[in-house]
Structures are given as C-alpha cells and as structure tokens.
Amino acid sequence: MVLSHKQRTRQLQDVEQLYARVSQHIVRYVSTQPSDYFISDKTECIREAQIRATQRGVRVYPGADPNLDSLLLPRERRVLSDLLCVYRKKHRSDPYQDKNLVIHLGDSSERQCWSAASGRVPTFRATGGLLWSVPRSRWMTARERLAALGLPVTDETAAAMGVPKFPCLDVRRAQHVAGNSFHFSTVSVVQLVALLSFAKIEC
Template structure:
C-alpha cells in the first residue's frame, strides 16, 4: 500500500497508528472541521492522518500547505448557517413525526406544525429552560432566531448544548438515548435526512447539484405501525409511507 488515510476525532491515538504500521510510513496529521469546506453552520471537528510510504512515495507538495490553501478558498466561497440545513419537505417531517410518535407510544397528530407534543417531559423541561435562558441573555424570543438549534439529550442543569454562542449545530452524538436536535424557529426536530445534509451527504438536489455528484438515495422505506387519532384514510402520513414503500415518492 503506497498511502493510507485514517479519519477520526481529535482524540485519535496517533501513537497507536504509528505502532500499527511500523516505520514504513511518514504521517501527517491534519485537524479539520466542517467550516473548512463551507459547512460553517455545523460543529463536527475531525482529524485526518495521511500516511505516505517512506520507500515508495514522494511528497510533491506539503500536505499542510495544500490543505490550508484549499480550505481557505472554500471558507471564502461558502459559509452555511444552521437554518440552511432545515430542508425537509412537509411530508418527510410528517413521516418522521409519525415514526417518533409510534416509538414513544404517543398519539400522532396529523398536520401539526408544533411537534413539541412528541417530546418527553425531560426534553420539554430542557427546551423550555433553554428558551427562557435565551430570552434572558439576548432580549428576544428563541423562536425569533432562525439559527437557534439545541440538542435536547443533555440535561439543562448539566450543560447547554446549542448554537446560540457558536452559531453551529452541535455535534451529533450516539452516547445518549435522545438524539433530538430541536429548532426553536420551526418548532420541530431535525429529520434524519437533514442530519445527513449536515454531514455533507448529497441527499437533496441543491447539495448534489452544488457538489456535481450523483445523488445518494435516502428515503424512509419502512415504518412500524404508528398511532393516529384520525381514521387511516384521513391521515396523510399513511398515504405517504405507502407511496414510498411502493416505489414512488409523494408530492411535497
């Protein structure tokens, strides 16, 4: 193998990588974040280890200088904000609301704009506490900030994980039971596809056209039975799920 590229978080054990590959590679560690490639509205720091085989490769350009040159240009060309990632059409929001309602044993309410009824008591407490804290600090309602997004998986008494200070959507985590990323402006959580957009996946047309790459299919094709107070033939999410399973996508 002439070269290697290892991706991980900032806590990546570089010494372990060097021990694993021995002395055959020269390693260059690049610290990166989404802002380096235009995604300024997302917090997700990463590190890349570039390994060049000492006997079979030749460094033509310093990796650090090259990364700095490319990322500097991209930072000037594109700078997203948290609001830019809420791109899901209404039928996708309805679909995920129905799925969350089923998982949490709550009655699904079709066409409800405010999805706070799907939150747990602890998530509601966190959301309300953050909303009050935002108004106390900034002198306006949290719902008036298009870029205010908060992670509701943390207890407010422990920490505030939100975009109020950094203007970045907090880093996604899998170490907690609740992965709700809440938009105070839209009064709903971020959908699965929107989370993929945050990570640069070309799953919506503006992204894949801007990247000039083929789209990556990302469609919900299976849902457990969900609760709905309305009759099945009156519940729009039911038709949308069936249409998707049958291979067609409902109109937005």
C-alpha cells in the same frame, strides 16, 4: 490523523498548515447557516413524527400541524425550557425569532450544546439525540442531517455536484448513514491535503 509509510513516502509540507490554508480559502466563497438545512416539507416531518410517536407510545394524527413539542420526553422538555431561559437572559431577545437556533436535546442544559454560541449546527452523535429547531418547533429530520453533512439529498445539490440524488426516504437508514460522520466536503479536503503533503520515494 494522516498516516504515511516511513520507508516509501516522504513529507512535502506540513499537513495542518496546508489544511488551514485550504479551509480559509473555502470559507471565503462558501458559507452556510443552520437554517439552510431545514428543507423537509410537512409530509416528511409528520412521517418522521409518526415513527417516533410509535416508539414513544404517543399518537399523531395525519394532517396535523408538525408542531412536535408533544412528542418530547420530560427530560428533553426541561433541557429546552432551561436553554430558552438562558438564551433570553444572554441575548435579551426572543429565541423563537432566531431562525438559526438549534438545540441538542440529548445533552444536559449545563453543557449548552446549541448553535447560539458557534452559529453552527451542534455536533451529531452516534448515540442520537434530537436536534431541535426552536423557531420551527420541530427536530431536524434524518434527511436534513444528511444535508448538513453535505450529501446530495436535494435535486439542486445533486445537480451542482454532478451526481445522482442520494436516496433517503427510509428514516432509519438515513439516521444510520449520518451517525457521527464527517461532513462530505471535509473528507474530500482531508484526502486532498494528504495526497499533496506526501510523495512516493522513487527507488
């Protein structure tokens, strides 16, 4: 939603049409897939696993392989199992071979909130819910969520954007920042479109 002052500004062009044109232009040059965002190493995954294990009353042993199925709640396991069956029937292939398959375990399996349909990471929710990478047998870490939102959480991204790297070692803080935010570049495009669509009325 773009708001403008009726007495002080005038509209130069249609906001939605301009946004569509800019978006189409960007898509020609920039394209990502869910697997691009899984950047956390084993140490980071286990650190998050230990935090969640404490919350759920399960023990995680240091140095263990970060296969985190054992930390899933019964309801989350059912959602995962149901959607893996749906995937096999629909795609006639092994879901564990799909590097981009991400399932939102906070939703019911009937809603099929996953990347298999759109090829995109499922929408983040402020209420939480694990985003489960099937081939990696783990959830998307807090830092990876920030990466998916376009924030500079790696040296490479920060250098490309010409800004300092975003600090996100604190898992809870990173989760709070992510929330159900817009993608960083989307916010920039919306701001650009808003500024180009209206002009100040000269007195």
